[in-house]
Amino acid sequence: MQETLLDETIQSFWETVPPLWGNIRAHIHAYAGVTFHLTVEQFHVLRLVRRGARTVSALAEAKKISRPAISQAVEALVQHGLLARAQSTSDRRVMELTLTTAGDDLLDAIFVETRQWMKARLAGCSADELCNITTAMLSLKKMLDLPNPE
Amino acid sequence: MQETLLDETIQSFWETVPPLWGNIRAHIHAYAGVTFHLTVEQFHVLRLVRRGARTVSALAEAKKISRPAISQAVEALVQHGLLARAQSTSDRRVMELTLTTAGDDLLDAIFVETRQWMKARLAGCSADELCNITTAMLSLKKMLDLPNPE
DNA sequence: CAATAATCGTTTCATTGCTTAACCATTTCA
DNA sequence: TGAAATGGTTAAGCAATGAAACGATTATTG
Numbered sequence: 001m002q003e004t005l006l007d008e009t010i011q012s013f014w015e016t017v018p019p020l021w022g023n024i025r026a027h028i029h030a031y032a033g034v035t036f037h038l039t040v041e042q043f044h045v046l047r048l049v050r051r052g053a054r055t056v057s058a059l060a061e062a063k064k065i066s067r068p069a070i071s072q073a074v075e076a077l078v079q080h081g082l083l084a085r086a087q088s089t090s091d092r093r094v095m096e097l098t099l100t101t102a103g104d105d106l107l108d109a110i111f112v113e114t115r116q117w118m119k120a121r122l123a124g125c126s127a128d129e130l131c132n133i134t135t136a137m138l139s140l141k142k143m144l145d146l147p148n149p150e
Numbered sequence: 151m152q153e154t155l156l157d158e159t160i161q162s163f164w165e166t167v168p169p170l171w172g173n174i175r176a177h178i179h180a181y182a183g184v185t186f187h188l189t190v191e192q193f194h195v196l197r198l199v200r201r202g203a204r205t206v207s208a209l210a211e212a213k214k215i216s217r218p219a220i221s222q223a224v225e226a227l228v229q230h231g232l233l234a235r236a237q238s239t240s241d242r243r244v245m246e247l248t249l250t251t252a253g254d255d256l257l258d259a260i261f262v263e264t265r266q267w268m269k270a271r272l273a274g275c276s277a278d279e280l281c282n283i284t285t286a287m288l289s290l291k292k293m294l295d296l297p298n299p300e
Numbered sequence: 301c302a303a304t305a306a307t308c309g310t311t312t313c314a315t316t317g318c319t320t321a322a323c324c325a326t327t328t329c330a
Numbered sequence: 331t332g333a334a335a336t337g338g339t340t341a342a343g344c345a346a347t348g349a350a351a352c353g354a355t356t357a358t359t360g
Binding site (some may be wrong): 188189191215216218219222224241242243244 | 316317318319320325327329
């Protein structure tokens with residue numbers, strides 16, 4: 001049932017999300033790289049820390065990549081003075097990650113610029129279309145809650 | 151005008167698309183890598199060739215990465231027997247890329263599996279929600295048509 | 301309570317993917 | 331016809347990631 005509708009949705013997804021995401025990646029790479037010498041992945045780590053992923057493991061889970069990969073990105077960010085690393089008092093295995101003031105400001109600057117870039121691209125959308133996109137995003141977000149079947 | 155609405159849309163976008171895309175990437179990496187020794191990027195190149203990007207330049211434009219990067223990915227795919235490269239007769243600078251039978255079959259296999267994976271995750275959506283997502287994808291796709299301001 | 305197992309983070313090593321710069325072959329243009 | 335532009339490749343270097351192995355700490359369990 002609804003086989004056709006689901007297929008159509010998935011088809012539209014494949015035609016839209018990968019190239020759109022590639023565009024945004026390319027934009028952030030060009031802007032953040034040139035302006036702040038920050039890589040796209042480092043930007044994502046900062047973004048996720050602000051959103052609440054404050055340990056290496058939480059970041060690895062959120063980004064679906066290995067802990068060593070995160071550990072190295074964090075190391076680079078700490079050395080750039082954008083992230084602070086402190087041993088947790090409740091569990092001394094855990095390193096608690098927080099944005100420094102510089103990291104917070106940098107993240108803001110990139111978001112302001114990227115938001116402007118996206119706004120320019122969404123300018124042609126009507127209010128209805130924007131509402132529709134927001135609703136669709138909420139629907140898609142439900143996909144994230146399902147664990148991978150083993 | 152509509153400042154709030156646009157901001158809300160962009161916010162929902164950031165909370166949804168990056169993690170969702172990360173999940174799908176991780177899934178393809180796990181499946182295609184283990185089963186076929188194919189990387190995610192190689193999968194994307196095959197996918198784009200099938201969708202009509204049949205030259206190195208077209209692929210670079212579609213993926214927003216450099217021509218050398220595409221050239222190397224194509225080289226690997228040709229050596230794996232998944233892609234065929236032939237000099238164009240109308241313009242001998244151009245290499246016309248086509249999927250081999252093996253490449254076509256491989257792409258089908260990955261799509262069938264990934265589609266199933268996505269379907270399981272979209273199973274909780276109503277018909278209305280699916281229509282909504284499809285419509286939103288079409289709206290977002292319009293963003294791709296705008297060139298980067300120089 | 302002691303021994304074992306699990307978890308958190310890191311280091312090391314190898315591989316893949318990307319960019320820039322330079323290059324050749326071909327085509328277009330002035 | 332000569333110069334400029336285009337399509338693709340090569341080479342070198344950096345960025346991103348994973349796998350394996352490790353030390354430190356916490357949880358479990360007999």
